[in-house]
Amino acid sequence: MKDIGFVTSSDGAHLQCYQDFKAYLDEEIYLPMLGNVDLTGFKAIVVPDFSNQALxxxxxxxxxxxxxxGGFLIVFEPNRMDEWLDVVSVQWFSRETEDWKWWMRPSGRMEAYQPEPRHSMAKAIPLADMCWHFFGAFRFAEGATPILNLDNDEGCLMYDQPLAGGGRLIASTIDPHTHHGRRFMPATTRFLNGFYPWLKAEVQGRD
Structure with a gap:
């Protein structure tokens, strides 16, 4: 079994991310041809942000x-997973970043924090590397572990939810691949530099 499949819509940012992190990725899966791929042959599947919605x-x-x-699916927004995932309830709601230019201001910050006790991903990726902006938020999923929350716990920007039957969903409203692939927003590069080594170790630890 392969470790990680990376789904791409052939967007230039996706292709660049695959090249940059291919040391951790086992296969690039072309979204239009997904029907020809046996996903059960992968321990984890990553759906990057801004994938083709119709596909x-x-x-x-x-x-x-x-x-x-029993698969492990990681989905980044904005992919409106609440509209196409039905095996698990994903409750997304519209909520914009309060100040999209916070990172340009002295002592600026995005209105988010890592809950305690921290998830293993949060231990691998510091808060500063998870913050640039977000696309909406999730209602907290029962039984899930929060990774990144809004300050007042109004919503969750990333969580890890186990499913009956052994499946696992990491849902996120942030968009690191698009920014990293287009070489804009350094925090997104730092995020992915922490995320893919974490994910590789995580799936290998499930053996």
Whole structure:
């Protein structure tokens, strides 16, 4: 079994990310051809931000079945996973970053924090490397572990949810791949530099 499959819509940012992190990724999966791929042959599948929405809808059943059969799916926004994941309830709501230019201001900060006790991903990636902006938020999922929350716990920007049958979903409303691939927003590069080594170790630790 392979460790990590990376789904790409052939967006230039996706392709650049795959090249940059291919040491941790086992296969690039072309989204239009997803139906020809046996996802159960991967310990984890990453769906990067700004994937093709129509194609995600078209292949929704396959992605849901992967989760239901014990797969580990990581989805970054804005991919509106609440509209195509039905094996698990994903409650997304509209919520904009209060100040999109906070990072340009002295002592500026995004209105988010890492809950305690910290998730293993948060131990691998500091808060500063998880903050640039976000696209909406999630209602907290019962039984999930929060990774990144809004200050007042109004919503969760990233959580890790185990499913019956052994499946696992990491849902996120941040968009690191698009920014890193286009070489804009250094925090996103730092995030992915921590995320992919963490994910590789995480899936290998499940053996």
């Amino acid at each position: 995600l809808q078209r292949h929704a059943r396959q992605l849901n079945d992967y989760l239901a059969q």
